[in-house]
Amino acid sequence: MDWILRIILPLTGLTLGWIIRWLYARFQLTTSERIARRIREDAVKDADAMRKEMLLEAKEKIISERNHAERETRERRAELQRLEHRVLQREDAIEKKNRQAERIEQQLAEKEKVFKARENALMHEEERYRLELERISGLTSAEAKAQIIEHLENEAIHDAQTIINKIENEANITAEKKAQDILVTAIQRLTTDVTGDVTVSTVPLPDDEMKGRIIGREGRNIRTFETVTGVDIIIDDTPEAVVISCFDPVRREIAKVSLNRLISDGRIHPARIEEIVSKVSREISQKIFEEGEKMIYDLGIHNINQDAIRMLGRLYFRTSYGQNVLKHSREVAQIASLIAAELGANRDLAKRAAMLHDIGKGVDTDSDLNHAEIGMDMARKIGEDARVINAIGAHHGDIAPICIESVIVQIADAISASRPGARKESLENYIKRLKNLENIASGFTGVEKAFAIQAGRELRVIVHNAQVNDEQSRLIARDVAKKIEGDLHYPGRIKVTIIRETRIVEYAR
Numbered sequence: 001m002d003w004i005l006r007i008i009l010p011l012t013g014l015t016l017g018w019i020i021r022w023l024y025a026r027f028q029l030t031t032s033e034r035i036a037r038r039i040r041e042d043a044v045k046d047a048d049a050m051r052k053e054m055l056l057e058a059k060e061k062i063i064s065e066r067n068h069a070e071r072e073t074r075e076r077r078a079e080l081q082r083l084e085h086r087v088l089q090r091e092d093a094i095e096k097k098n099r100q101a102e103r104i105e106q107q108l109a110e111k112e113k114v115f116k117a118r119e120n121a122l123m124h125e126e127e128r129y130r131l132e133l134e135r136i137s138g139l140t141s142a143e144a145k146a147q148i149i150e151h152l153e154n155e156a157i158h159d160a161q162t163i164i165n166k167i168e169n170e171a172n173i174t175a176e177k178k179a180q181d182i183l184v185t186a187i188q189r190l191t192t193d194v195t196g197d198v199t200v201s202t203v204p205l206p207d208d209e210m211k212g213r214i215i216g217r218e219g220r221n222i223r224t225f226e227t228v229t230g231v232d233i234i235i236d237d238t239p240e241a242v243v244i245s246c247f248d249p250v251r252r253e254i255a256k257v258s259l260n261r262l263i264s265d266g267r268i269h270p271a272r273i274e275e276i277v278s279k280v281s282r283e284i285s286q287k288i289f290e291e292g293e294k295m296i297y298d299l300g301i302h303n304i305n306q307d308a309i310r311m312l313g314r315l316y317f318r319t320s321y322g323q324n325v326l327k328h329s330r331e332v333a334q335i336a337s338l339i340a341a342e343l344g345a346n347r348d349l350a351k352r353a354a355m356l357h358d359i360g361k362g363v364d365t366d367s368d369l370n371h372a373e374i375g376m377d378m379a380r381k382i383g384e385d386a387r388v389i390n391a392i393g394a395h396h397g398d399i400a401p402i403c404i405e406s407v408i409v410q411i412a413d414a415i416s417a418s419r420p421g422a423r424k425e426s427l428e429n430y431i432k433r434l435k436n437l438e439n440i441a442s443g444f445t446g447v448e449k450a451f452a453i454q455a456g457r458e459l460r461v462i463v464h465n466a467q468v469n470d471e472q473s474r475l476i477a478r479d480v481a482k483k484i485e486g487d488l489h490y491p492g493r494i495k496v497t498i499i500r501e502t503r504i505v506e507y508a509r
Contacts, residue, residue, distance in 0.1 A: 230451030288313035305382035314362035335412035353391035
């Protein structure tokens with residue numbers, strides 16, 4: 001029995017547990033169904049409410065759009081009625097104009113008939129008069145017309161020739177006098193001095209002992225000075241003075257200023273000489289620019305390129321037949337301005353072209369062009385007016401002038417150059433000969449600098465140490481001498497000196 005109870009009791013407990021779980025699950029299922037039913041009913045109610053609300057909104061929108069469409073329809077109908085009324089008015093106006101045009105056309109047709117009748121009558125009358133005139137004069141109308149034209153033509157030619165002869169006579173009488181008056185007025189109003197540049201400069205010394213210091217031990221100071229400056233130092237018996245000789249005014253000015261500073265400083269040795277000459281060279285370069293600025297300021301000319309100002313400043317140290325080129329350019333500009341004012345030409349253009357007419361002389365170039373052609377290229381590069389470029393090229397007649405200002409520049413240049421004492425032909429030829437000497441030597445490979453000294457009797461050529469050895473130096477000296485013999489005409493003989501220097505520099509720190 002016990003074992004039966006032990007079996008029955010667990011089975012009974014399991015059965016009761018299963019029944020309780022089933023009943024609980026059934027209860028929960030019933031509750032969930034009720035909740036789901038309630039949710040479904042609420043959703044249906046909400047959907048009906050939303051449907052009703054959407055229907056109301058749709059109806060309101062349809063009514064609003066219908067009202068808007070009806071309003072637009074009314075407005076368009078009113079606009080069409082206004083347009084129709086306006087069209088009807090225009091049609092009425094056009095119809096009135098058409099009726100008026102028809103009346104005018106009818107009137108014109110009637111008048112045209114009357115005019116044609118009158119024209120026919122006049123033509124018959126004219127023909128009758130013409131025939132009567134031909135009968136009386138014995139000439140046809142063509143012959144009479146030809147005689148009248150010939151008579152009028154001969155009379156007009158005679159009158160025109162009379163007027164031309166009168167104008168030519170008056171021009172011949174007054175032209176020369178007018179030209180003389182203009183030139184005399186321009187020259188009278190010009191007050192520049194006549195100055196001639198020379199090729200030597202004298203440097204005063206505090207005492208004669210300074211000559212020995214300038215020469216230096218075994219002449220090293222004077223050799224260094226002449227080498228770096230390219231001038232010739234003449235030390236003679238003249239008391240308390242030495243002479244610097246050089247055809248190039250820029251080199252001569254650098255040498256003069258440098259020597260004065262060395263004398264004032266008292267320290268004269270090769271290193272100091274090179275330092276002073278280098279510093280003075282920079283100062284002279286600055287002075288060149290300042291002289292160019294001063295010239296354009298004095299003449300009242302503006303908008304000049306910086307390169308052009310520097311080229312003008314270089315003219316301060318250039319001479320043409322002994323006449324300072326910068327002063328000559330200023331003088332030509334003043335004369336051109338005066339002549340242009342008398343003739344009623346463009347004063348500013350004439351003055352500008354005259355100021356720049358010799359700018360080619362201030363350009364350092366190896367070109368074989370003359371200074372007028374070089375000046376034209378320079379003016380073209382800096383954007384000058386075509387008339388200014390033409391005046392520069394035409395001032396020596398190399399090209400034809402295209403405006404009156406170019407002719408004025410020619411005249412002003414001739415006046416400035418032809419004034420008494422303004423130029424010396426022999427000095428210009430001398431400087432050209434020295435320039436040619438230096439150019440011949442500079443054309444050889446390995447040449448660093450070339451200086452013509454001793455009035456052209458000696459040519460000192462400095463070669464690059466790294467490029468030219470001693471044997472090549474001898475060959476260069478011989479070749480330079482042969483080229484001078486073949487290309488130049490000169491009195492006496494010219495000494496060619498080749499200088500090759502080895503310089504080693506170290507710094508102790």
